[in-house]
Amino acid sequence: MSILRCKFTKEKDMIYISHLDLQRLLQRSLRRAGIKVSYSQGFNPHPKISFGQALSLGTVSFGEYIDIELDEDISEDDFLTRINNALPDGVKFLKAVCIDKSIPSLMSSISHGSYTLEIKVNDNITIDDIKAKIDEFMKKDEIVFIKKTKKGKLKEVNIRPLIRRLNEVSLEDNILILNAIISTGSSGNLNPNTLVEKLSEVSNLNMDIDNIKIIRNDLYSEDNKKLITPI
Structure with missing residues (x-):
């Protein structure tokens, strides 16, 4: 066995x-x-x-x-x-x-996920402009998302602590590619779609948030503030 x-x-x-x-x-x-x-x-x-x-x-x-x-x-x-x-x-x-x-079980130990996000940008904007907007976004202490609970009530959630890393990779033909490491576990979970939605809203980026290509690259647990894969 x-x-x-x-x-x-x-x-x-x-x-x-x-x-x-x-x-x-x-x-x-x-x-x-x-x-x-x-x-x-x-x-x-x-x-x-x-x-x-x-x-x-x-x-x-x-x-x-x-x-x-x-x-x-x-x-x-x-x-x-x-x-x-x-x-x-x-x-x-x-x-x-x-x-x-x-x-420990996977469900109890996994805390983060690494994602690649591909989004269409509807404005004429440079990669440097996007980098500056992401830098400002990541400097915020609070990014509030209105979440509907299972009982149908609305609840304010600060998603900023759930974003470990967010950086731009490329911008070509108005297609923006981002890399993100976000909370993806039982103690905290951020939907990548929510991340892009709030980035678009808070940073005033005109992006097609209804058509996001999402790739999950890997999952991680945390040990002494370092991320490690399950195997």
């Missing part, structure tokens, strides 16, 4: 399946691969599989993580070969590492 912590990608047509459908897809693929997954005890046993922070529909990711408890001993290379042969195009396992049961 062992626990494998795995890193995988989700792209192409697979970005349009929900997190629940992804869970089902991976369970079917594990069965097709003949990989023996451990199940919980009780009246309604379920596979011992746990994920990191769920990915929003339509988002490409090159850094998703999953913990799988197995009922067999299998080498990491053999596991990767068998699972990838059983998966559809658009989902690929990149790495698998055996971990100890004492290691």
Whole structure:
């Protein structure tokens, strides 16, 4: 019996399946691969599989993580070969590492995500102008977002502490590419769309906020103020 912590990608047509459908897809693929997954005890046993922070529909990711408890001993290379042969195009396992049961769960340990954001800018503006606006944006102590709670009430949330890093990469043919590291965990979570919406509003940038291409590059936990990947 062992626990494998795995890193995988989700792209192409697979970005349009929900997190629940992804869970089902991976369970079917594990069965097709003949990989023996451990199940919980009780009246309604379920596979011992746990994920990191769920990915929003339509988002490409090159850094998703999953913990799988197995009922067999299998080498990491053999596991990767068998699972990838059983998966559809658009989902690929990149790495698998055996971990100890004492290691904190992905959901409890992941705190940040790294994103690439591609947005159309509707004004004639230079990359230097955008850099200056982002610098001013990041100097603010408070950036308030009005959030609707599950009970339908409106709540003010200061999202500034949730933005660890934001910088411009390029501006070409009015397409702006940004890199961001933001809170992406159970103790704090910032939607990349919300980040772009507030940047556009606060910095007076005329951007097409309804059509943002989002790529999640990786997920991280924090150790002594340093970000580290789960494996």
